[in-house]
Amino acid sequence: MDWLTATEWTAVRLSLRVAFWATFVSLPLGIFVAYALARWRFPGRQMLNILVHLPLIMPPVVTGYLLLLAFGTQGPVGAFLEAQFGVTFAFRWTGAVLAAGVMAFPFMVRAVRLSIEAVDPKLEQAAATLGASRVWVFATVTLPLILPGIIAGMVLTFAKGMGEFGATITFVSNIPGQTQTIPLAIDLLLETPGGETRAARLAILSIVLAAGALALSEWLSRRVADKVARA
Amino acid sequence: MGSSLLSRCLGWALAISFGSPIAGFADDITVFAASSMTNAMAEIEQGFEDETGHDLSVSLAGSSALARQIQQGAPADVFISANPGWMDALEADGLLAPDTRFDLLGNRIVLIAHDAPAQPVKITPDLDLASLLAGGKLAMASVDAVPAGIYGKAALEHLDLWNSVAPQVVQTKNVRAALALVALGEAPFGIVYATDAAADDRVRVVGEFPQDSHPPIVYPAAGIAGGDSKAATDFITFLQSPKARAAFARQGFAVIAD
Amino acid sequence: MTVSVRLKHQLGRFTLNADFDVPPGLTVLYGRSGSGKTTVINAVAGLLRPDEGRVVVKGQTLLDSTQGVNLPPDRRGLGYIFQEGRLFPHLSVRQNLKFSRWFRKAARSDFDRVVEMLGIGHLLDRQPGALSGGEKQRVAIGRALLGDPSLILADEPLAALDDDRKAEILPYFERLRDEVSVPILYVSHSAAEVARLATTVVALQDGHVAAQGPAAEVLGDPTVTPLGARAAGAVLAARVLAHHDDGLSELDAGGVPLFLPRVPHGIGQPIRIRIAAQEVVLSRNAPQGLSALNILPGTIEHLRAGAGPGAIVSLATPAGRILARVTQRSAKAMELAQGVTCYAIVKTVAIAPEDIGGGAG
Numbered sequence: 001m002d003w004l005t006a007t008e009w010t011a012v013r014l015s016l017r018v019a020f021w022a023t024f025v026s027l028p029l030g031i032f033v034a035y036a037l038a039r040w041r042f043p044g045r046q047m048l049n050i051l052v053h054l055p056l057i058m059p060p061v062v063t064g065y066l067l068l069l070a071f072g073t074q075g076p077v078g079a080f081l082e083a084q085f086g087v088t089f090a091f092r093w094t095g096a097v098l099a100a101g102v103m104a105f106p107f108m109v110r111a112v113r114l115s116i117e118a119v120d121p122k123l124e125q126a127a128a129t130l131g132a133s134r135v136w137v138f139a140t141v142t143l144p145l146i147l148p149g150i151i152a153g154m155v156l157t158f159a160k161g162m163g164e165f166g167a168t169i170t171f172v173s174n175i176p177g178q179t180q181t182i183p184l185a186i187d188l189l190l191e192t193p194g195g196e197t198r199a200a201r202l203a204i205l206s207i208v209l210a211a212g213a214l215a216l217s218e219w220l221s222r223r224v225a226d227k228v229a230r231a
Numbered sequence: 232m233g234s235s236l237l238s239r240c241l242g243w244a245l246a247i248s249f250g251s252p253i254a255g256f257a258d259d260i261t262v263f264a265a266s267s268m269t270n271a272m273a274e275i276e277q278g279f280e281d282e283t284g285h286d287l288s289v290s291l292a293g294s295s296a297l298a299r300q301i302q303q304g305a306p307a308d309v310f311i312s313a314n315p316g317w318m319d320a321l322e323a324d325g326l327l328a329p330d331t332r333f334d335l336l337g338n339r340i341v342l343i344a345h346d347a348p349a350q351p352v353k354i355t356p357d358l359d360l361a362s363l364l365a366g367g368k369l370a371m372a373s374v375d376a377v378p379a380g381i382y383g384k385a386a387l388e389h390l391d392l393w394n395s396v397a398p399q400v401v402q403t404k405n406v407r408a409a410l411a412l413v414a415l416g417e418a419p420f421g422i423v424y425a426t427d428a429a430a431d432d433r434v435r436v437v438g439e440f441p442q443d444s445h446p447p448i449v450y451p452a453a454g455i456a457g458g459d460s461k462a463a464t465d466f467i468t469f470l471q472s473p474k475a476r477a478a479f480a481r482q483g484f485a486v487i488a489d
Numbered sequence: 490m491t492v493s494v495r496l497k498h499q500l501g502r503f504t505l506n507a508d509f510d511v512p513p514g515l516t517v518l519y520g521r522s523g524s525g526k527t528t529v530i531n532a533v534a535g536l537l538r539p540d541e542g543r544v545v546v547k548g549q550t551l552l553d554s555t556q557g558v559n560l561p562p563d564r565r566g567l568g569y570i571f572q573e574g575r576l577f578p579h580l581s582v583r584q585n586l587k588f589s590r591w592f593r594k595a596a597r598s599d600f601d602r603v604v605e606m607l608g609i610g611h612l613l614d615r616q617p618g619a620l621s622g623g624e625k626q627r628v629a630i631g632r633a634l635l636g637d638p639s640l641i642l643a644d645e646p647l648a649a650l651d652d653d654r655k656a657e658i659l660p661y662f663e664r665l666r667d668e669v670s671v672p673i674l675y676v677s678h679s680a681a682e683v684a685r686l687a688t689t690v691v692a693l694q695d696g697h698v699a700a701q702g703p704a705a706e707v708l709g710d711p712t713v714t715p716l717g718a719r720a721a722g723a724v725l726a727a728r729v730l731a732h733h734d735d736g737l738s739e740l741d742a743g744g745v746p747l748f749l750p751r752v753p754h755g756i757g758q759p760i761r762i763r764i765a766a767q768e769v770v771l772s773r774n775a776p777q778g779l780s781a782l783n784i785l786p787g788t789i790e791h792l793r794a795g796a797g798p799g800a801i802v803s804l805a806t807p808a809g810r811i812l813a814r815v816t817q818r819s820a821k822a823m824e825l826a827q828g829v830t831c832y833a834i835v836k837t838v839a840i841a842p843e844d845i846g847g848g849a850g
Contacts, residue, residue: 074416090417091368091401125536126575128562130636131592136563140591144579170408173401174373187404191295191376193320 008202010177011185015206018093018181019161022100023154030108030153035138037109038116056106060166067099067171095172096164096179103167104160108153115149116142147224155217159210182206259286260462261306263297265313265450266405267338267379267423270430274478279469285462293405295376301326301455308458309466311335311450313406314378318451328454328463335470336450337485339425340382340440345416347435354390354438361395363420368401370409370421378448379406383422386445410434424448426483449487492640492672496532496542500525505539506697511640514688515666515673517704520715524693526676530642533674534569535562547639563592568633568671570643574625576617582628583613589636599635606664607631623654627661634669641665643675647682656843662686663847680720684708684763685846708763709810711793711801718795718814722765722844725809729758737782737837742808748782748837752845763844766801769813770834773823783835785811789827792820804833 004012036042037049055063071078071089081087089095119142127137165183172179174188186202189195264272269291276287290297290307298317301307302324310327312318321327342354352358360369372380380402387393403409406423413421414433421434428436452470454463469475476486492511497504505525518526531537533544535551538559544552546567551560568589576585586600604610607627617625626646633641646662647655659682666673666686677683683690683704690707692699694715700707707713709723727742732751740747740760747762754760776784787806794800800820802813811833815825825831 068415068417072415072417120575122571122573122575123577125562126569126571127577127588129534129536129565129567129569129642130589130632131563131566132588133561133563133592136592140588141577141579169404173370173403173408173412175401188373188376190299191293191373193316 004201004205005198007176007180008185008198011180011182011202012205012209014093014096014177014179015162015181015183016209018096018100019158021097022104022161023157025097026101026105026108026157027150027154030105030157031112031150034109034112034116035142038113039121052109053106055103055167060103060164061170063103064099064167064170067095067102067167071095071098071171089172091172091175091178093178096168096181097161099167099171100161100164101157103164104157107156107160111153111156112146112149115146115152118149119145148221151217151221151224155213158213162206162210162213260308260459260466261288261290262309262311262466263290263292263301263305263307264311265294265297265378266291266407267313267427268311268336268450269407271426271479271482271484274481275470275475278474278478279466282469282474283465285465287466293372293377295373295378296405306458307455308463309452309454311452312378313338313448313450314381315449315451316378316381318453321453321455326456328456328458328460331454331463331467332451333453333467333471334449334487335452336479337487338448338450338483339442339485340379340386340422340445340448341425341428341436342438342440343410343413343421343423343428343434344437345413345419345434347437351436352438354440354444356390356392358390358392358438360387360392361399364396364399365419367399367419368412368417369396369399370401370403370412370418372406372409372423373402373404374400377405379409379422379424379427382445382448383440386422386440389444390440429483450484492544492546492674494529494533494542494544496529496539496544498525498528498532498539498542500528500696503696505529507693509691509698509701511672511674512689513670513672515662515675515686516689516691517683517687518674518676518691518693519683519687520678520693521717522678524715525696526678526693527644529693530644530674530676533640534567534642535560535565549639566593566636566639568636568638568641570626570629570633570641570646572645572648574617574622574629576620576625576628576632578617580617581613582609582615582617582620585617585628586613586631586635588632593636599637603631603634606668607661621654622650623657626650626654626658630661630665634665634671638671641669641671641673643673645676645678647677647679652843659685659843659846667848678716680716680722680765681763681841681843684722684724684844685761705809709803709812711791711803711812714801718799718801719767720765721801721812721814722763722767723803723810723812725762725764725811727760727762727808729754729756729760731756742785743806745785745806745808747808749840749845750838750842752842754847759848761846761848762840764811764835764840765844766812766814768835768839769811771802771804771813771815771819771823771825772832772834773829775832776834779834781834781836783837785833785835786830787811787833789825789829789831792825792827794820804831806833 069075073090078089089098123141124137127141163183169184174180174184182202186199189199272289276289279287294312294317298321301310301321371383374380374384401418406427409421410423410427410431412418414431428434454467479486494509496507505528507529520526532539532542541554542552550558551565552558607630609627609631612624647658687704690704691701692707692713692715700710700713705724714721725742727740727747730739730741732738736751737748738752785806785808787804789802790805791803794817798816799814800817802825804811813833
C-alpha cells in the first residue's frame with residue numbers, strides 16, 4: 001500500500017509490538033504492587049506509592065534519562081542484566097518496551113488498585129474458610145472480581161505504549177526498526193521539511209488503532225461485568 | 232492542501248510538548264538559538280542584560296524544532312539557526328524582519344569518543360570507521376532534520392563512509408543529546424560540533440572532519456518579523472560586538488567577520 | 490468431647506474468657522450483642538487470633554497459643570455460615586456450592602443429598618445476585634456443609650433476614666441439626682432461635698461462660714439470663730396429639746394437655762415449645778373460669794429477685810421446668826417460696842409460631 005512508506009509501516013508494527021509487550025510484562029508486576037498497596041500494611045508503603053507515581057509527575061525526558069543511567073550499557077542494572085542474561089535495553093526495542101512500561105505503570109497500578117479495593121474482603125475470608133489458601137483465594141475470588149480494573153489498566157498501558165515519546169527518545173533514541181515508534185516517526189517527519197502530510201497520516205492511523213483498542217476493552221469490560229452480579 | 236490544517240495543529244501540539252519551553256511573555260525579548268550554542272548563550276545573555284538592562288529569554292533546541300515553532304507563530308524576536316537551510320525556509324515564508332539577517336558564526340564537526348584511543352584519527356576516505364566502532368553505536372543528531380546530523384551525514388557520504396556505518400548510527404533529537412550519549416559512554420563514538428566537544432570534558436575529540444567534506448557550517452542570525460524590533464536590533468548589534476565575539480571564540484566558534 | 494474451646498482475649502474495655510465444649514448437635518453460643526460471641530467464633534475459625542487460646546476439633550489442635558500452633562483458616566477443615574451469606578457473585582449457585590471441592594476431598598454423593606435437604610435444586614444455575622435473602626442463606630448453608638467440615642460455625646445467620654424469611658429458614662437449620670452428624674456452633678442473641686434450635690446452650694455473660702448444658706436446663710435456669718429477664722423463657726418438649734377443627738392443636742407435655750394455635754407438625758411428632766417467662770401467670774389455687782387453656786400444676790424450685798421490681802420463679806411441672814416472671818410484691822403477697830405448689834397459666838395465643846419448633850428438646 002502506498003499510503004504509508006515502508007519505514008512508516010515499520011514504525012506501526014514496532015509500536016504495536018512495543019505497546020503489546022509493555023502491557024504484557026507490566027501486568028503481573030502491576031497487579032502485585034496494586035495488591036500490596038491495597039491490602040497490606042508494611043513500612044515504606046507510602047514510599048512505594050510515591051515511587052510508583054513518579055513517572056506521572058516527572059518530565060518524561062527526566063524519566064528517560066534516569067532509565068538511561070540505570071539500564072544503559074554503562075548503567076548498574078543494564079550491565080548486570082547484559083552480563084547475566086544477555087538482555088540489553090540500550091538502543092533496542094526492549095528499551096522502548098521498558099520506557100513505555102515504566103511511563104504507564106502508574107496508570108496500571110491505579111486502575112487495578114481501585115478495583116481491588118472494591119472487592120469485599122469478607123468474600124476472601126469466606127473463601128479461606130472453605131479451604132482456599134491465600135494464593136487460591138486470589139486466583140478464584142479476587143482475580144475474577146478485579147478483571148474490569150485489570151482490563152482498564154491494560155488499555156491505559158497499551159495506549160500509553162502507543163503514544164510514549166519523551167522517555168523513549170531520551171533512553172533509546174530514534175532508530176528506525178528498533179526504537180522508532182509511531183510518535184518518534186511523527187516527530188521526525190514534522191521536523192523534516194515537507195513531512196507534515198505523512199506525519200498526519202501516521203497520526204490518523206495511530207488514533208484509529210487507539211480507538212480500536214478502546215472499543216475492544218469496552219466490549220470486554222461489559223461482558224465481564226455482566227457475569228458478576230452484585231450479591 | 233487538505234491536511235495542512237491538521238498538520239498545523241499537530242505542529243503546534245508537538246512544538247508545545249517537545250520543544251524547549253517558550254519563555255514568559257512578560258520578558259523583554261525572546262531569542263531562539265540552536266542547542267549547540269547552549270554554553271555560549273549563557274555568557275551572551277549575562278553580557279547583554281548587564282549592558283542594556285533588557286531582560287533576555289533564550290530558548291534552545293534543535294534548529295529544526297525552533298524553525299517549526301516560528302513557522303507556527305511562536306513569539307521569538309531573534310532566531311539563530313545552526314544551518315542556513317532553516318533560515319532560508321523562514322525567509323521564503325516572509326517571517327524574517329527585513330534586512331536583519333547576517334551570518335554570525337562558523338563551526339567544525341568532529342568525531343568524538345568516550346575513551347580516547349592512543350593516537351588521533353585522520354578522517355579520510357581510508358578511515359575504517361566501521362571497525363573503529365567495533366559494534367558500538369555512533370551517536371548523531373537526526374540526519375534528516377537537525378543541522379549537526381545533516382552535516383555529519385553529508386561528510387560521511389562525501390568520504391564514502393556512510394553506508395558502512397549507517398546501521399550503527401543512533402539518531403537523537405538534537406546535537407546535545409548525541410553529546411550526552413557519548414559522555415555517558417552509552418555510545419562509544421559520536422559526531423558533534425567542535426564547540427560541543429569543548430563543552431563537555433567527558434568526551435575526547437578524536438578527529439576533525441575536513442572542511443571540504445561538507446557544506447560550510449554557517450550559523451545565520453536574524454530578527455523575526457513582528458517581534459520587538461528595537462530590542463531585537465539592540466541584541467543583533469550586541470551579537471556583533473567585541474564582547475560577544477570574544478565569548479563565542481572562547482567556546483570554540485569561528486566568528487564570521489562583517 | 491469432640492470440640493473444646495478455650496479463649497482469652499482483650500475486647501476493648503472487658504476481657505473475654507470463654508471455656509466450653511461443643512457436643513454433637515446444635516450448640517448455641519448465646520449472649521447479648523457485644524458480649525464477644527463473634528470474637529469467639531472467628532477465633533475458632535481462624536479469622537481472628539486471640540491473645541491466648543486452645544481450640545481442639547476432633548482430636549486436631551487448630552490453635553494452641555502455648556505451643557505456637559495457629560492453623561490458618563483454610564487448613565482448619567471447618568464450615569462457616571456468615572450472617573450476610575457472602576456468596577461469590579461471579580460464580581453460579583452450583584459453583585458456589587462446589588467451591589470447597591476444589592480444595593478438599595469430599596464424597597460426591599453428598600451433593601444431591603444436601604441440595605435436596607435445602608430445597609435449592611431449582612436455583613443451581615442462577616447467579617447469587619438473582620436470589621432472595623432466604624435463598625442465599627440456604628445456599629450458604631449448603632456451601633459450608635459440602636466442604637465436609639468437622640464442625641459447622643454459624644454467626645447469627647438469621648439476623649439479616651426479616652421475620653418471614655427467618656420463619657422460612659429456621660426449619661432448614663432444624664434439618665441440619667437433625668439429619669447431619671456434624672456438630673454445629675451457632676451464635677445468636679435471639680431467645681426464640683435458641684429455644685427452637687439448641688440442643689446445648691452456652692450462655693455468655695459478662696465475658697465468661699455463665700452456664701453450659703442441655704438447652705432445657707440452661708434456659709430453665711432463672712439465674713442465667715444473658716439477655717436480661719425480659720428474654721427469659723423455658724423450653725418444653727411435647728408431642729402432637731390432635732388437630733382440632735377450631736384451629737387449635739392439642740399436645741401432650743408429660744401428661745399435661747397443652748393447646749396451641751394450629752402447628753404445622755403431624756400427629757405424633759415431637760415438638761419443642763418456648764414459653765416466655767413474661768407470658769406466665771401464677772396462681773396458688775387451681776384457677777376456674779379463666780380464658781386461658783393451658784394450666785400446669787407445679788412446685789417452685791427456685792425464686793430469684795431481680796434488681797428491679799421483678800422476680801423470676803422456676804417451676805417444676807410434669808411437662809418440664811417453666812419460668813415465670815412476676816413482681817416481687819405479688820411473690821410476697823402470695824407467699825411464693827421454694828417447695829410451694831402453684832399453677833402456671835399460659836394463654837394459648839401467647840405462644841407465637843416462632844416459639845414452636847420441631848425435634849426433641
